[in-house]
Amino acid sequence: MTCVFSVTHAQAVPQAQTDSVRVLNDIKWLADDRNEGRAAGSEGEQNTAAFISSAFKKLGLQPKGDKGTFQQKFSFNKGVHGEGKPAESNNIIAFLDNKAVNTIIVGAHYDHLGNDGQGSSLDANPENKIHNGADDNASGVAGVLELARHYSTNKTRENNNFLFICFSGEELGLLGSKYFTEHPAVELEKVNYMINMDMVGRLDRSTRNVFVTGTGTSPVWQPLLQHLSSPELIIKMDSSGTGPSDHTSFYLKDIPVLHFFTGSHSDYHKPSDDWEKINASGEAKVLDLIIRLNSVLDSEPKLAFLKTRTKSSAGRASFKVTLGxxxxxxxxxxxxxxxxxxxxxxxxxxxxxxxxxxxxxxxxxxxxxxxxxxxxxxxxxxxxxxxxxxxxxxxxxxxxxx
Ligand SMILES: [Zn+2]
The missing domain is CATH 2.30.42.10 (PDZ domain)
Structure with a gap:
């Protein structure tokens, strides 16, 4: 394996400075009870979609949804196994046009489990409990908004365009990202790579581990991430291009991907995943890492794609017993x-x-x-x-x- 980026350039990359207060404020807004857990197809989700769209608009980004709007509509059936009533949801899509040939996609899902857990709550009695999903995935959405702010206000014209997407229907089975890759707003052949943030708000203050999945999807990832790993933020790598989040939809279209994740915790998929437990300065470090990574790759040609091992799905087998x-x-x-x-x-x-x-x-x-x-x-x-x-x-x- 050859290392295609220059280490000297990587060392020269200045430290970015993400504003953790702004990140936390966005998470607070997104994970507020008034959004009722942002279930796909709910009012709380529409409320959130409007918030994200207006943030993109304020930054002067181009709408890349349906008919000149930021919203890309898709339909699905509600209910645990998609057996319920037909419903509609939206991906929120914004474009930063740097007049470049290739585009980097930065995404995160904004839907969560609503006020009943949608059948995937880990609470024993999830009914009528709002699942605010501060880490899962208000943290990722705040990350997309922060990176959108960074790239639209930094007065630098990068050698790539950026497409920022907040997906819906992720918790029901990557519905929004699948729909997007079937109805892409830019040519998929011109997508350089895709960065997914799903649960980046709970960086452990003692281990300082960030888990990065998808490092086998391009030859450049492993040496570059090794180089960017530091005692402040220790990068743990996993090569697989697939996993239980939206980057999978892009990997399946032969696009190099990385998924950033600060690790699981006892509030995962429970009503207690609230903003008070977010480590905002930890998230700022993850965002700075992504900015540094993009900056190293900005002078490189479009990344080569590699297929990786795929993980077996644990959902299909049926057993007499479960561990829960x-x-x-x-x-x-x-x-x-x-x-x-x-x-x-x-x-x-x-x-x-x-x-x-x-x-x-x-x-x-x-x-x-x-x-x-x-x-x-x-x-x-x-x-x-x-x-x-x-x-x-x-x-x-x-x-x-x-
Ligand atoms: Zn998630």
Whole structure:
């Protein structure tokens, strides 16, 4: 593998200075109760769409939605498995025209789980509870707005255009980003790469890890990210082009992608994912990293695309038992990392916590999600088994009753 960017140039890149107060204010607005959890097809979502559109307009960006507006409409069926009433949602799309040949897409989903959890809440009784989704994904939207501000006010004409997109319907299965890639506002052949931010608001103050997925989708990513990693912000890489967020839709169109993620936490997909828990200065560091990355690549030719291994989908198999955890798709942990724990389910009752790494179930060793899926097939309802997890530096044995 050859390194196509020049390290001397990378070192010369000035530190960007993202305003964390502005980032936090945007998150507060987006994750306010009045938006009722921004469920796709809801009033709260329309309210949010209007907010994003007016922010783009104020920056003087070009509308790239339907008929001269910022909004690109798509239809879907409401309900947990798309079995409900027909509904409509909008992607919000804005273009910064630098008169360049190629375009960088910067995106994040703005929808979340509404006031009932849409069937994917990890709360035991999600009905009538507003899921504000401050980290998931008001943080990403605030990131898009901040980068849009940066690039439209920095008085530099980059060698790439920028397309800023806030997607809807992500929580229902990447609906907005799929629709966009089928109805793109710019030629997909001219898209240099796509940056996705989904959950960038909870940078851990002690580990300072940012997880970047998609690093196998172009030869440039790994050496460049290695170079940009610092003790302030330690980059953990995962090569896969697919994962449970919108960059997947672009990878499937042969576009190099990166997904930025500050890691999961116990508020993931729960009504408690609120703005008070956001680490805004941590998010500012992630945004500065993205600005530096774009700046290094700005003098380089359009990136080459590489296909990567694809991760198996955990959603399809059916089992007699479940643990009630959200497995992680990121990282090679030599075990299965737990990203979230459902209240009142066997895993939570046994004491499994977010961040645990499952290494053994019964007598079966667990080294990845495939092993975990296989193991689940072996147990019956009512059965009690020992489950070993790695937590910080120790191994804890828990007793799980299915
Ligand atoms: Zn999300």
């Amino acid at each position: 955890i959200m497995p992680s798709y990121a990282g090679n942990e030599n075990g299965l990392k737990v990203d979230g724990v459902s209240d009142g389910r066997p895993g939570q009752k046994a004491g499994i916590q977010s961040g645990d790494i499952i290494i053994e179930m019964g007598t079966l060793k667990i080294s990845d999600i495939e092993d975990y899926m296989k193991a689940l097939g072996q147990f019956d309802k009512g059965q009690t088994i020992p489950v070993k997890v790695r937590r910080s530096n120790e191994v804890v044995t828990l007793s799980v009753t299915f």
